[in-house]
């Protein structure tokens with residue numbers, strides 16, 4: 085799973101996960117690498133458990149990940165699918 089997908093899942097779908105799954109990321113003493121590792125675990129958990137509720141919004145043109153699930157314009161190639 086690439087970093088963009090991890091951040092995307094974490095930003096837009098971590099509310100689906102139970103508190104005990106996302107709680108650890110809030111520990112203030114985690115360093116950056118530990119935070120990334122926790123985000124990855126949460127992202128993997130979300131994909132495993134909520135696949136049907138998660139929309140991976142890939143650009144129809146370049147197939148890269150858009151910024152949000154509702155985005156209609158690609159941040160990579162500028163393609164607009166409104």
Ligand SMILES: [Zn+2]
Nearest residue numbers: 143146158161
């Ligand atoms: Zn694109």
